[in-house]
Amino acid sequence: MSEPVVLGIESTCDETAAGVVCGGELLSSVVASSMEMHARYGGVIPEIASRAHAEAFVPVVSKALQEAGMELSGVDAVAVSAGPGLAGCLAVGVSGAKALAYAIGKPLYGVNHVIGHIAVTQLQFGAFPENALALIVSGGHTSLLRVRDVATAVDVIGTTLDDAAGECFDKIARLLGFPYPGGPIVDQHAQKGDPKALRVPKALTTGRSAREHPYDFSFSGVKTAVARWIEQRRMKGLDVPIDDVCAALADSVADVLSEKAMAACRQFGSPALIVGGGFSANSQLCAALAKKGKRDGVEVRVPRASLCTDNGAMIAMLGSNLVQSGVEPSGLDFSIDPSMPMNRIVMR
Ligand code: KG4
Ligand code: ZN
Numbered sequence: 001m002s003e004p005v006v007l008g009i010e011s012t013c014d015e016t017a018a019g020v021v022c023g024g025e026l027l028s029s030v031v032a033s034s035m036e037m038h039a040r041y042g043g044v045i046p047e048i049a050s051r052a053h054a055e056a057f058v059p060v061v062s063k064a065l066q067e068a069g070m071e072l073s074g075v076d077a078v079a080v081s082a083g084p085g086l087a088g089c090l091a092v093g094v095s096g097a098k099a100l101a102y103a104i105g106k107p108l109y110g111v112n113h114v115i116g117h118i119a120v121t122q123l124q125f126g127a128f129p130e131n132a133l134a135l136i137v138s139g140g141h142t143s144l145l146r147v148r149d150v151a152t153a154v155d156v157i158g159t160t161l162d163d164a165a166g167e168c169f170d171k172i173a174r175l176l177g178f179p180y181p182g183g184p185i186v187d188q189h190a191q192k193g194d195p196k197a198l199r200v201p202k203a204l205t206t207g208r209s210a211r212e213h214p215y216d217f218s219f220s221g222v223k224t225a226v227a228r229w230i231e232q233r234r235m236k237g238l239d240v241p242i243d244d245v246c247a248a249l250a251d252s253v254a255d256v257l258s259e260k261a262m263a264a265c266r267q268f269g270s271p272a273l274i275v276g277g278g279f280s281a282n283s284q285l286c287a288a289l290a291k292k293g294k295r296d297g298v299e300v301r302v303p304r305a306s307l308c309t310d311n312g313a314m315i316a317m318l319g320s321n322l323v324q325s326g327v328e329p330s331g332l333d334f335s336i337d338p339s340m341p342m343n344r345i346v347m348r
Pocket of ligand 2 (some may be wrong): 117309
């Protein structure tokens with residue numbers, strides 16, 4: 001089979017999504033989000049998200065097939081996010097995908113959502129260059145990965161020891177009174193502020209901690225420093241310069257992410273850096289990566305926003321890679337894995 005048609009299904013968090021890919025070509029991508037239902041709670045409520053997946057599953061899959069101009073029987077394989085993610089949410093997507101694969105008698109792959117964020121870049125930029133590195137940044141993950149083969153061999157080089165970059169932005173945004181998720185609003189304010197107005201730490205970038213954790217991240221220190229600074233200003237009855245606070249936070253996070261990613265490219269001799277996850281829409285990060293990529297001769301591949309945020313096409317594309325590499329399907333009796341390790345690509 002040279003150009004398999006793969007249906008990909010995604011339900012790890014608040015998006016119910018389905019996409020259809022033929023080989024490396026995107027045929028359709030449909031996303032329904034339950035974010036509006038969570039906004040008033042200031043975070044995703046798993047129970048509400050699971051119910052929303054149960055409601056949206058069939059309509060979203062039907063629409064994705066319709067937009068791809070095909071029936072379910074035209075699909076050669078089904079891929080579904082099996083983890084990492086919220087258990088109840090994963091269970092809805094995986095159960096639905098199993099039923100579909102069983103009904104049409106086609107192979108099913110339970111795949112790693114994070115590796116999907118890497119795979120999806122092929123839809124925009126084509127095949128991976130050899131020895132690419134990937135920086136995955138979202139609300140839940142911040143990791144540096146080495147992509148020897150997206151279907152069979154991905155190694156974790158570094159990861160966050162505490163908060164993810166998006167999570168850190170969302171927490172400061174909440175303190176500033178922005179609606180959830182506040183990351184994009186922090187981004188907008190940061191564009192107007194002075195990043196030097198307050199000093200914030202850049203964790204694991206100097207001294208012994210940097211030597212011990214060259215490619216790991218830690219964002220809880222910057223979050224605490226910014227939060228304390230805001231609280232002290234408020235206690236003294238002083239104004240909080242929102243633009244400056246956002247700029248200092250964004251500058252620190254973008255600088256650490258981009259510097260560590262480029263250092264890893266140097267160490268591993270990687271010609272390209274693949275970027276994925278919702279936080280890759282961040283303008284300060286994109287600017288820092290573009291500048292340092294140029295400086296170091298590294299091609300930076302940041303996909304368009306609709307491919308960065310959670311979607312079904314990323315899962316379909318990874319499924320397509322698995323089919324084309326001859327990887328054995330997961331079968332119909334695999335479980336979900338809410339904390340699926342990043343070097344596991346497919347469930348057994
Ligand atoms: O990958 P994603 O859509 O969902 C997860 O799997 O987490 O990422 C969402 C995260 C949120 O934390 C959101 O605040 C953050 O990405 N985000 C941003 C921007 N756009 C999305 N953070 C900063 N600047 C942005 N422009
Ligand atoms: Zn994601």
